[in-house]
Amino acid sequence: MPQPAALAMVTAGRTDVGRARSRNEDSFGISEEAGVALVCDGMGGNAGGDVASRTAAEAIIDFVSEFQGTSVAPAGQTDGAAAADLGVGNAVSVVRSAVQLANQRLLELNRERGLPDGRGMGTTVVGLCRVAPGDRLVAFHAGDSRLYRLRDGELSQLTRDHSLYQHWLDQGGRGPAPQRNIIMRALGTAPDVEAEVGVHAVRPGDLFLLCSDGLTTMLPDEGIAALLQQVPRRSLDEVCERLVAVANERGGHDNITVVLARFTDAEA
Numbered sequence: 001m002p003q004p005a006a007l008a009m010v011t012a013g014r015t016d017v018g019r020a021r022s023r024n025e026d027s028f029g030i031s032e033e034a035g036v037a038l039v040c041d042g043m044g045g046n047a048g049g050d051v052a053s054r055t056a057a058e059a060i061i062d063f064v065s066e067f068q069g070t071s072v073a074p075a076g077q078t079d080g081a082a083a084a085d086l087g088v089g090n091a092v093s094v095v096r097s098a099v100q101l102a103n104q105r106l107l108e109l110n111r112e113r114g115l116p117d118g119r120g121m122g123t124t125v126v127g128l129c130r131v132a133p134g135d136r137l138v139a140f141h142a143g144d145s146r147l148y149r150l151r152d153g154e155l156s157q158l159t160r161d162h163s164l165y166q167h168w169l170d171q172g173g174r175g176p177a178p179q180r181n182i183i184m185r186a187l188g189t190a191p192d193v194e195a196e197v198g199v200h201a202v203r204p205g206d207l208f209l210l211c212s213d214g215l216t217t218m219l220p221d222e223g224i225a226a227l228l229q230q231v232p233r234r235s236l237d238e239v240c241e242r243l244v245a246v247a248n249e250r251g252g253h254d255n256i257t258v259v260l261a262r263f264t265d266a267e268a
Helices: 049-067 081-113 165-168 220-229 236-251
Strands: 007-015 026-031 036-045 122-130 134-144 144-150 154-157 198-201 206-212 255-265
Touching: 007 026, 007 036, 007 236, 026 144, 026 255, 036 206, 036 236, 036 255, 049 081, 049 122, 081 122, 081 134, 081 198, 122 144, 122 206, 134 144, 154 206, 154 220, 206 220, 220 236, 236 255
Parallel strands: none
Antiparallel strands: 007 255, 026 036, 036 122, 122 134, 134 198, 144 154, 144 206, 206 255
């Protein structure tokens, strides 16, 4: 059986308060060694949205870094396809557990402050976790922070917003449109919150963007695609800076956070 492709992941990230807010409630986390990257958009203002996003990001990164890839294949399960399938299952399990841990920590912080479920700080999350060995990744999200993939010049949104506005669109958009910032799923709001998880194939040259809605409300998908296409002519750091700058040029109505992850042939 052929072995899964060996892929290297290179990342960069940037967060900015924007032009309208006095506090940055966004956070991002990256561990290239563990193959995980994420963005969190905190909610709560004085209730601690910045604390929520930072706590969740740190909890998820630390958990994945500790447990990703620790599963061992049963005796006789040595071919590449079986190892890759086992890796996907392990990564999904680790990601789900990491998000549940982050959610529990936020619930505990809210309860310590005497705040009932749903009334304290919370955060969205969007992330990716590389499956090793293999040519796939696990995507996870809760809320309206997004994951995009640029492949062969075409931009695809890999997550679907957990927002009242998206639900309204899914139901045919009948009646008055709700506000876009009403989130239907977020960490720290209820004991049973879970991330939506998906598995995606990865090819050498794929570029993934994780971002808070501070980018997507200021910049349409075609504008995002045009900037991402500047890679590799520009470095990942430079493109992150440009994405944030353009969002600010167009108003910067919210905090802006972007993370880029590019996959290349490890043997190249």
